[in-house]
Amino acid sequence: MGKVAIKANALVKWFGEGETKTTAVKSASFEANFGELLYIVGPSGSGKTTLLSMISGILKPNEGSVLVEGKDIWQMKSDDIADLRLHKIGFVFQDYHLFPRLTTVENVAIPLILKKMDWNEALKVGLSNFKVAIMRQSYTGV
Ligand SMILES: Nc1ncnc2c1ncn2[C@@H]1O[C@H](COP(=O)(O)OP(=O)(O)O)[C@@H](O)[C@H]1O
């Protein structure tokens, strides 16, 4: 068995209160090892985005814990959680979350700039990734 990358323990998340309370995730637990590809599947509204947000340091669970490489991320300081999101986690959002005032290439380069790469260097890497994406789209339509 591989080394455990992420361990989710009895995660619970609800939204709203009283009559409008919706429990989006009801006690979800799993372990993901390094090198493992894991799919989380379910119909729309079944809690996939909420679960992913809790294990990636975006949304704090109401109950349960998330260990990333053995560290309980929701016990960490918010700056350390931000570092975890920058260095350990890649997240492709369904609704993009782009910065509207930045160019496409600048949007692609933002994580590198946050990692303190030189601005021009980051834009070059952003541009090369952007070209790969465009080429793939023209060949595969995806
Ligand atoms: N920010 C929110 N405020 C209120 N309800 C939410 C919020 N996010 C998700 N929900 C509700 O939680 C449930 C699970 O949503 P979600 O995690 O987005 O499911 P999925 O990604 O599987 O489509 C749904 O009933 C949804 O309406």
Ligand SMILES: [Mg+2]
């Ligand atoms: Mg979703």
